[in-house]
Amino acid sequence: MITINNLSKTFKTKDHTVQAVDDVSIDIEKGDIYGVIGYSGAGKSTFVRLINRLEDPTDGEIILNGQDMTDLSKAQLRLERQKIGMIFQHFNLLWSRTVYENIAFPLEIAGIPKANREEKVLELIELVGLKGRENSYPSQLSGGQKQRVGIARSLANDPKVLLCDEATSALDPETTDDILDLLVSINEKLDLTIILITHEMHVIQKICHRVAVMEQGHVVEQGDVLDVFMNPQSKTTKRFVQQLNPQEGSVEELKDFITSDERSKVVKLHFVGHNAKRALISDVSKQFDINVNILQGSISPTQEGAYGTLYVEFQGEPETIEDVMNYVKTTGVGVEVIDHVD
């Protein structure tokens, strides 16, 4: 649905040039929630602003529903923007307008007569759960409620795409989760494609189907969230993944369990998707003459299913341990013997 090819943006000042976005190519399918994650200064905000041309790209193309955004005239661009919703970190609501009037604003811009606006606005207020607050001013709302108004406003002209520029970064963790739930329900209800920029791994984990990791204007890694989580390649991605599993960093504590004893082995198990729900450990201890000592574990739910890691110690005859490992492999759970700690 959205194809981005070799997109670049260079900012020139008197003294130096900054390559904010450098040769980025991404494919986004209809109905995807696509996350772009990076530390500040990675160029992710510039990237999302290039999509609706709040910034004009230096190079490359953005094809949205078969239409190259970079080819549009000013008037065509205005019409196209009406079909691209956008929400912001600081909400950017008009304080001079009530909730109702803020949501009606994009309809005014699209030239929809006053009589026809009401139904749409009330429907959106209902959708984002702000019934009864129609006549409040933004200053009377909490951060989460303001972002709900932002979301309702962005949906007024039935957009095909929703751009979220750090939409939850100004909110507390609980409110962030509420807003993310709202985004997921909109994504499902309206089959809306969402492109989401964030520096919080938690956001990607909770709602994204696919993710791109940005660093210094480049996309260093992209793909399905689970794949990227399971096998992070770049240093940046590894750092982000570690945010989710703080224990992952404390493998050292396993040192005491690792011995040269043939009758004991420390093993790391990877669970992905449905496997995460299996009662593997009790399975193993019932079927084999072996003791299982659970050392450490964690599980992270994502949009595409859960993914988790579990460190265990198998104690028993060396041959039995070998059999157990083979058995575990047949169930689709990843097995990795830990014989030393870096």
Next chain:
Amino acid sequence: MLTNIFPNVDMEKMWVATYETLYMTFISVLGTFILGILLGLLLYLTNKGNLWENKSLNSIVAIIVNVSRAIPFIILILLLFPFTDFLLGTIRGPNAALPALIVGSAPFYARLVEIGLREVDKGVIEAAKAMGAKTRTIIFKVLLPESMPALISGITVTAIALISYTAMAGVIGAGGLGDLAYMEGFQRRNNDVVLACTIFIVVIVFIFQFIGDWISKRIDHR
């Protein structure tokens, strides 16, 4: 008792003068409001990073605004005599003061308007752009409403300056309370007339300030 303190004050003349002062103030405030917003918008929009960024146009408007603000009002009236004569066919009476009043205060107000517009959240303008708004829509539905409290408190300050300008204009025969204070009061050594006119002007100023503050507070939902 009042006639003892103000023996020379003719109330009928006072009311006529008050009417003339209010007339000059109202019309010139209206003119200043419109002209000042136009100039202020032009200053703001042509500034760096804004919708109509245009360095040379910005400099030209800035020079006009700065020069006309630098001219003392009393000299501006004299300089504008030919223009006023051409426009109205007379250089006397309340109407004749209007061009000088408006030309004298619009540039001052334009600067206040520019300051008010700069305070408008850039993110909100960006949001309007992202919704596909035309420049005209951004001006009338974002910039002006979002800066309205500043525009109102600015015009209040300007209106009060204008009231004192109308008194000055009185000296060259424009009528109003300033004229009365000078001709009937100062020239004839009737200090009570000067005092009465001063009280009237102070009351008018207070009323304007009160109304301005009230409106500005009413419309500010920040």
